[in-house]
Amino acid sequence: MDTTYGLGAITGTLGLDADATRAVLALAVRAPSLHNSQPWRFRLWPDRIELRADTDRRVPVADPTDRELRIGCGAALFTLRLALTGIGIRPMVTRLPDRHDPELLAVVRHGGTVRATEEQRRLLDTVPRRRTNRRPFRDGAVSGSARSALRRAALEEGAWLQLVTERSELDALGELARQAHAQQTRDDAFVEEMSTWTGHRPGRADGVPASAGGPCPPPNQPWVVRDFGGTAYPRPAPAAFESDPLIAVLSVHTEGSREDLRAGEALQRVLLTATSEGLSASFLSQLVEVAEVRERVRRLLSGSRPPQVVLRLGQGVPVPATPRRPPESVVEAV
Numbered sequence: 317m318d319t320t321y322g323l324g325a326i327t328g329t330l331g332l333d334a335d336a337t338r339a340v341l342a343l344a345v346r347a348p349s350l351h352n353s354q355p356w357r358f359r360l361w362p363d364r365i366e367l368r369a370d371t372d373r374r375v376p377v378a379d380p381t382d383r384e385l386r387i388g389c390g391a392a393l394f395t396l397r398l399a400l401t402g403i404g405i406r407p408m409v410t411r412l413p414d415r416h417d418p419e420l421l422a423v424v425r426h427g428g429t430v431r432a433t434e435e436q437r438r439l440l441d442t443v444p445r446r447r448t449n450r451r452p453f454r455d456g457a458v459s460g461s462a463r464s465a466l467r468r469a470a471l472e473e474g475a476w477l478q479l480v481t482e483r484s485e486l487d488a489l490g491e492l493a494r495q496a497h498a499q500q501t502r503d504d505a506f507v508e509e510m511s512t513w514t515g516h517r518p519g520r521a522d523g524v525p526a527s528a529g530g531p532c533p534p535p536n537q538p539w540v541v542r543d544f545g546g547t548a549y550p551r552p553a554p555a556a557f558e559s560d561p562l563i564a565v566l567s568v569h570t571e572g573s574r575e576d577l578r579a580g581e582a583l584q585r586v587l588l589t590a591t592s593e594g595l596s597a598s599f600l601s602q603l604v605e606v607a608e609v610r611e612r613v614r615r616l617l618s619g620s621r622p623p624q625v626v627l628r629l630g631q632g633v634p635v636p637a638t639p640r641r642p643p644e645s646v647v648e649a650v
Contacts, residue, residue, distance in 0.1 A: 325644070325647070326338045326341070326360065326643060326644060326647055327360055328362070329360045329361060329362060329363075329364070329365055330363070330364070330365065330400070330405055330424075330425070330426045331405070331426060332403075332405075336403065337360065338643050338644075339399075340396065340399045340400060340403070341358060341396075341643035341646065341647070342642075342643050343395055343396075343398070343399040343440075343443050343444075344356075344358070344392050344393075344395045344396035344399060345392060345395075345640050345641065345643065345646060346395060346443050346444060346446070346640060347388060347391035347392040347394075347395050347580075347584055348388065348391050348446075348448060348583065348584070348587065348599075349384075349385075349387075349388030349389075349391070349392075350375050350378060350379055350384040350385070350387075350388060350601070351375055351378075351510065351513035351514055351523060351524055352513070352522055352523050352524050352638045352639070353373045353374075353375055353385075353388070353513060353522060353523070354370075354373060354388070354522050354640065354641055354646070355369060355370045355371075355373040355374065355385045355388050355389060356368070356369070356370055356388065356389045356392045356646060357369075357370045357646050357647070357648045358646055358647050358648065359647070359648045359649075359650055360647060360650065361650060363425060363426070364423050364424060364425045365396070365423070365424045366420060366422075366423050366424075367389060367392065367393055367396070367420075367421050367422040367423075367424070368419045368420055368421060368648065369382070369385060369386065369389055369418075369419045369421055370646075371385075371419060373385075373522075375509060375513065376509075377503070377505045377506045377509040378500075378506060378509060378510070378601075378605050379605065383576050383624075384601075384605070386421065386573055386576035386577055386580065387576050387577075387579050387580035387583060387624060387625065388580060389421050389422075389577065389580060390421075390576065390577035390578065390579060390580020390581045390582075390583070390584070391580040391581065391583050391584035391587075392580075392584075393409070393421070393422050393424075393577065393580065393581055394473070394580070394581040394582075394584040394585055395443060395584055396424060397409065397424070397581075398436060398439060398440050398443070398588075399440065399443075400424070401430055401432045401436055401440075402432050402436065402437065402440045404429050404430060404431065404432075405426055405427075405429070405430065406426075406427040406428045406429060406430035407424050407425075407427060408424070408425045408426065408427030409422055409423070409424050409425075410422065410423045410425075411574055411577055412573055412574055412577070418573070421573075421577060422577065438592050439585070439588040439589065439592060441592075442588045442591040442592045443588065444637075445591055446587055446588055446591045447591075447596070447634075447635050447636075447637060447638075448528070448597065448598050448599065448635075448638070449530075449596035449597065449598050449632040449633075449635045450528065450529055450530035450541055450542075450544070450598050450635075451530040451531070451632060451633060451635060452530070452531070452555055452556065452557040452558055452632075453557070453558040453561060453596060453628075453630030453631055453632045454558065454630065454631045454632070454633075455558050455559055455560065456630075456631055457560075457562075458562045458595060458629060458630065458631075459593075461593075462590075462593040462594075462595060463479055463562075465589050465593055466479070466564065466586055466589055466590060466593075466629075467479070469582070469585040469586045469588075469589040470566060470582045470585070470586050472582075472585060473578065473581045473582035473585050474568070474569075474578050474582065475566055475567065475568050475578060475579055475582035475583075475624075476566070476567050476568070476621060477564050477565070477566050477582075477586060478564065478565045478566075478567065478617055478618065479562060479563070479564050480563040480564070480565060480617065485616060485617065486563060488616055489563060489600075489603065489613065489616070489626075490539055492603060492609050492612055492613060492616075493539060493540050493600055493602050493603050494540055495606075495609060496602035496603055496605065496606040496609040497540040497542075497602045499606055499609075500602060500605070500606065510542075514526075514529075514542075514544045515529070515544050518639075520639060521639050521640065521641040521642070521645070522639060522640075522641060523638075523639075524544050524638055525544075525638065525639070526544055527636065528544060528635065528636065528638055529542075529544030530555075530598075531555040539557060539561065539600065539628065540600075540602070541557070541598075542601075542602075558630055561628045561629065561630050562628070562629040562630060563600070563626065563627070563628060563629075564586075564626070564627045564629055565613070565617055565623050565625070565626050565627075566579060566582060566583055566586065566623070566624050566625040566626075566627070567579075567617075567618060567621035567622060567623050567624055568582075568621065568622065568624055569621060570622065571622055575624075576624070579624035579625065583624075583625050586627070587627075590629060594631065595629050595630065595631060595632075596629070596630060596631065596632030596635075597627050597628065597629050598627070598628045599625065599626065599627060599628075600626040600627070600628055601625075601626070603623070603626045604623055604624060604625065604626060610622070610623060613626070
């Protein structure tokens with residue numbers, strides 16, 4: 317499903333020449349999205365960059381309300397902000413500026429000059445190295461300093477990262493994940509949709525190649541991992557996953573498109589922070605994609621804030637990057 321635009325050449329914007337603009341966009345597209353669908357496009361004007369939802373890349377069975385689509389676009393927005401800051405431009409962002417144009421998610425303008433902080437430069441350096449790691453992690457606790465850094469990263473973007481440590485809550489989340497996984501895999505439409513995006517051979521610029529999948533955990537393992545094996549790539553033999561992963565739940569104050577964007581910006585900052593701390597991350601998306609399960613997660617953990625993303629964090633082995641579309645293919649003609 318490699319729908320591309322490529323209708324508009326990359327031109328200069330915000331005082332940058334075309335080459336610098338391309339470099340900024342090449343970083344912005346290195347953001348996570350559901351099934352690596354990359355549901356964003358950019359419209360370049362001399363004085364602004366528009367971030368727009370690419371509705372041709374919707375994943376409507378798993379994400380019928382486009383909540384995860386907007387989260388992915390929010391992650392790209394954070395990376396765009398970070399890339400501009402890295403070259404001395406203070407990004408001035410207007411989110412959801414036109415209620416009559418719901419595909420227009422954000423407008424970024426030149427807000428003056430700025431010097432990137434040491435933390436921002438460290439996060440910028442991790443953008444090309446961030447991966448979703450679906451393989452087993454090594455046993456071993458995540459340090460207290462890393463946990464604090466992860467929570468602080470979410471707070472800096474107006475979100476909340478809850479690290480689940482109570483055994484009873486972990487057991488309940490694991491059971492809910494299994495229930496949600498079973499419900500989704502019984503849905504033929506879900507299985508068909510997932511097969512269009514995942515488990516394919518190398519060569520596509522989007523989706524999750526089969527080689528990026530991990531082994532199936534044995535039946536007695538508490539956490540389920542989605543199967544991206546398909547027929548294109550032999551599935552690794554079942555392997556024991558870590559006995560005590562760090563489970564983190566990212567939430568925001570309420571529901572709505574603006575909060576979805578905020579969650580995506582916070583998600584990318586958390587993931588880049590995790591990478592800078594030497595940690596790996598993968599998603600337990602079943603817990604927030606099945607509506608009744610998501611509600612049970614909310615009641616289990618907070619009772620008020622809606623969970624947006626559930627992460628599994630730990631110390632993993634290096635894994636290859638998933639593909640990205642080139643910047644030229646995500647630019648829409650003005």
